Amino acid sequence: DTGVSQDPRHKITKRGQNVTFRCDPISEHNRLYWYRQTLGQGPEFLTYFQNEAQLEKSRLLSDRFSAERPKGSFSTLEIQRTEQGDSAMYLCASSLETGIRYEQYFGPGTRLTVT
Amino acid sequence: AQSVSQHNHHVILSEAASLELGCNYSYGGTVNLFWYVQYPGQHLQLLLKYFSGDPLVKGIKGFEAEFIKSKFSFNLRKPSVQWSDTAEYFCAVNFHTSGTYKYIFGTGTRLKVLA
Numbered sequence: 001d002t003g004v005s006q007d008p009r010h011k012i013t014k015r016g017q018n019v020t021f022r023c024d025p026i027s028e029h030n031r032l033y034w035y036r037q038t039l040g041q042g043p044e045f046l047t048y049f050q051n052e053a054q055l056e057k058s059r060l061l062s063d064r065f066s067a068e069r070p071k072g073s074f075s076t077l078e079i080q081r082t083e084q085g086d087s088a089m090y091l092c093a094s095s096l097e098t099g100i101r102y103e104q105y106f107g108p109g110t111r112l113t114v115t
Numbered sequence: 116a117q118s119v120s121q122h123n124h125h126v127i128l129s130e131a132a133s134l135e136l137g138c139n140y141s142y143g144g145t146v147n148l149f150w151y152v153q154y155p156g157q158h159l160q161l162l163l164k165y166f167s168g169d170p171l172v173k174g175i176k177g178f179e180a181e182f183i184k185s186k187f188s189f190n191l192r193k194p195s196v197q198w199s200d201t202a203e204y205f206c207a208v209n210f211h212t213s214g215t216y217k218y219i220f221g222t223g224t225r226l227k228v229l230a
Binding site: 040041042044045055091105109 | 119124149151157158159160161164205207209215216217218219220221222223
């Protein structure tokens with residue numbers, strides 16, 4: 001168990017550019033979550049997958065955001081036409097789904113700065 | 116809307132002082148409750164969790180939390196803090212509603228322990 005990993009750890013981009021982040025969950029975990037965290041706030045839910053199916057998307061996830069988990073393993077989060085308001089820490093978490101009683105394991109996050 | 120409130124945003128204590136961080140949630144059904152900790156430069160780690168049973172749960176590093184259902188509270192406590200407890204603490208609640216699972220975090224409490 002190597003934990004949840006995320007890549008890159010930091011990304012600086014200019015407004016209007018597209019960015020893509022990757023998350024590798026704990027290998028046996030079938031659920032994967034994306035969160036966004038801004039300064040002074042707790043993680044805010046964006047979306048989650050059970051295996052390769054995207055089961056829920058938050059209203060925070062605008063049309064410029066898309067997430068995939070094509071083979072039910074790693075996931076990518078893409079932001080198109082980035083805006084300064086997208087600057088935040090993007091967190092990935094995974095869990096082993098066992099009904100409602102589960103705990104999430106978080107990765108180190110990708111810090112995005114949009115200039 | 117469901118939410119988690121952490122009333123103390125910043126707490127400063129001297130070593131050996133006792134700690135209590137408040138957490139209240141707003142959801143009337145069955146919940147699971149969590150406290151996460153984020154040490155400087157590290158990712159979110161689970162401190163303790165409550166699923167059912169004894170409302171007083173013990174976690175790592177001498178932390179404990181008490182679930183009081185009538186008060187919708189899950190306060191975190193430690194009898195004697197150490198400098199190494201300096202971190203940000205997040206309360207989270209998880210429940211099942213409208214055919215989906217929700218995982219909601221509070222805004223966090225930043226704890227600074229003075230040596």
